[in-house]
Structures are given as structure tokens and as C-alpha cells.
Amino acid sequence: MRVIDAKTELYGLVGSGISYTLSPIIHNFIFEKIAHNAIYYPFDVPEEKFERIINALLELCKGLNVTIPYKERVVKYLHSIDITAEKVGAVNTVFGWRGYNTDYIAVKKLTSKFKNLVTDSVCYIFGAGGAAKAVAIALSELGCDTIVVINRTPERALKMVHLLRAKGFNAQVGNANCSTREFIVVNATPNPDFVPDDCAKNAGLVIDLVYRPVETSLVKKAMAKGVNVINGLEILVTQAVEAQRIWLGIEFPEEEVIRYLYAGKFIW
Structure with a gap:
């Protein structure tokens, strides 16, 4: 005791x-x-x-x-x-x-294992809070070509884009087009279902910050298609x-x- x-x-x-x-x-x-x-x-x-x-x-x-x-x-x-x-x-x-900021340290450490997938890819970030910023910066430093921020509040998404651009990263507010070139998907919202199914199933890498349950609906969809996953846990x-x-x-x-x-x- x-x-x-x-x-x-x-x-x-x-x-x-x-x-x-x-x-x-x-x-x-x-x-x-x-x-x-x-x-x-x-x-x-x-x-x-x-x-x-x-x-x-x-x-x-x-x-x-x-x-x-x-x-x-x-x-x-x-x-x-x-x-x-x-x-x-x-x-x-x-x-x-x-x-x-150990969020940034953790994401960069875990994602560096998939650097070959991140380099020159489009990275779709769902969410625009502090954790989303940490992930976006880590991915940009690992070679992500373009960060696309998708958020229900456009003003918050635009604020995050401005921050990323001020640091010299290519970023924009937009929607996910998950039928095109290589891309990474990040869920930085409390709701993994905010990410469209085709994004979960066609990505090179899915990162979900939700950790309960560990296998969220997003993680399950990605794993079922053999997509690489970093889970919230x-x-x-x-x-x-x-x-x-x-x-x-x-x-x-x-x-x-x-x-x-x-x-x-x-x-x-």
C-alpha cells in the first residue's frame, strides 16, 4: 500500500x-x-x-x-x-x-515509422483543436505535401490553416477527396464517424486520437481493408x-x- x-x-x-x-x-x-x-x-x-x-x-x-x-x-x-x-x-x-507539447512528440515518434507513406501525400485532418494542430505540424515536418483541414466550424479551420501557413506549411480548408492520390487521414474529433467511409478504407495511414474504445468504428473500417493504423491509445x-x-x-x-x-x- x-x-x-x-x-x-x-x-x-x-x-x-x-x-x-x-x-x-x-x-x-x-x-x-x-x-x-x-x-x-x-x-x-x-x-x-x-x-x-x-x-x-x-x-x-x-x-x-x-x-x-x-x-x-x-x-x-x-x-x-x-x-x-x-x-x-x-x-x-x-x-x-x-x-x-508531448502530443506533438508522440505523434511524430509514432508516425515516423510510416514516413514513406506520409512523404508527398495529402493529409486530411478532421478537427481543428490543439491536438489537430500538433498532428498537422508533425505530419508536415515528416513530408506531408498538403494539409487539408475539415471542421464543422469553418472559422476554426481557417485559424488553424493560417497558423500552418505562417510556419511555411502548405495548408487549406477543404473537403476530403478520398478517391484520388495517396493520402493520410487523421481524426482529431470526438466522433470517428465524422470521417467518411471511403477515407477510412482507401488511406495509406489512418490516425485516430479517440482511445475508448481502442478499436473505434474508423479504426475497424481501416483495419478491415488492411490500412495502416495508429490508434488513440x-x-x-x-x-x-x-x-x-x-x-x-x-x-x-x-x-x-x-x-x-x-x-x-x-x-x-
Whole structure:
């Protein structure tokens, strides 16, 4: 049984409406496995209280993760941000008042295995939030020829396109034409069914950020046609392990975390 004492370090996640999160399960499992005297707690902070609470959390927590809707808002409270957070314009990990973006790190690491498929391809990004930006930048750096942003709110899609163009990437707002040349499909929305069936079945690579269920409808359609897939669980666990590397300098096996999540029926 873990004992909490005066030397126990506090880590946590700050967001709003985060009852679904698996981050405490993942990070507390890692702390226990490496016998590190720390706990990880989810801080569900309403938006009207964020300004009052964030500095206290940054002071109290040895390390912090940041999720929706605060990945961009947290930046002004930090002393600095590293190149990963600067590229994306958002922070999801904090250590020593410095911000990082392990979403970007995780996606680039996982997608680099399929660099031959990404190079010179069209990349259809469904969604225009912070995670979508991280994926779009990672894919662009790996050689994606054109990023096409598809979002129900055109204004948000256009804002993301402007950001990508400002960084020198070829991007546009549009619709998915999944019957033409080589392409990559990314679902960065909560609804995998937002992606048309022909996109799932004809892509060279499908990336779905949804992790429960692991085999979403999009992932199942892609796998049935032999399409390469990166699922949301892989991204979730990889970005969490990257956060541990930033906080503690350790390299923890992603496979061990995934086995634990399945064994505990935290995912399905």
C-alpha cells in the first residue's frame, strides 16, 4: 500500500470536464512501478476559476499536464516554453515552469515509422483543436505535401490553416477527396464517424486520437481493408511516457502501460 507523507511529490492534470481521463491511472501506475514517492491527481477546474487557481498549481505541483480547454491559456503563466510547445502554440506538459507539447512528440515518434507513406501525400485532418494542430505540424515536418483541414466550424479551420501557413506549411480548408492520390487521414474529433467511409478504407495511414474504445468504428473500417493504423491509445500512452521522461528523466516501456490498462479493464 502506498504511503503519502511529507516527502510525497504532487503531480497532476488541469482541465475542465475531465472525469473521463486515464492520466491518473497511467501516471500513478508508473510511479508505483518505479517506486517513486509521488501521486498524480486530476484537477477539474471550471473556466471561471482557472485564473485564480493555475498559479497555485504551478507552485505546488512538481509536474503538471494540461488539457482542454487550457493548453493555450496556460502559456502566459509559464516562464518559458520549449521548441515543441512553440511550434504548436500549445502546452500539455509543464516542468519547472517550462512548457512542452508531448502530443506533438508522440505523434511524430509514432508516425515516423510510416514516413514513406506520409512523404508527398495529402493529409486530411478532421478537427481543428490543439491536438489537430500538433498532428498537422508533425505530419508536415515528416513530408506531408498538403494539409487539408475539415471542421464543422469553418472559422476554426481557417485559424488553424493560417497558423500552418505562417510556419511555411502548405495548408487549406477543404473537403476530403478520398478517391484520388495517396493520402493520410487523421481524426482529431470526438466522433470517428465524422470521417467518411471511403477515407477510412482507401488511406495509406489512418490516425485516430479517440482511445475508448481502442478499436473505434474508423479504426475497424481501416483495419478491415488492411490500412495502416495508429490508434488513440498508442498516442495517449506515448505522450504520457514522454511526460515522465521530462519530469523524471526515465524511459518507461509503453507496452507495460498498455498491458496494465487492458488488464484493469480501463480500456476496451
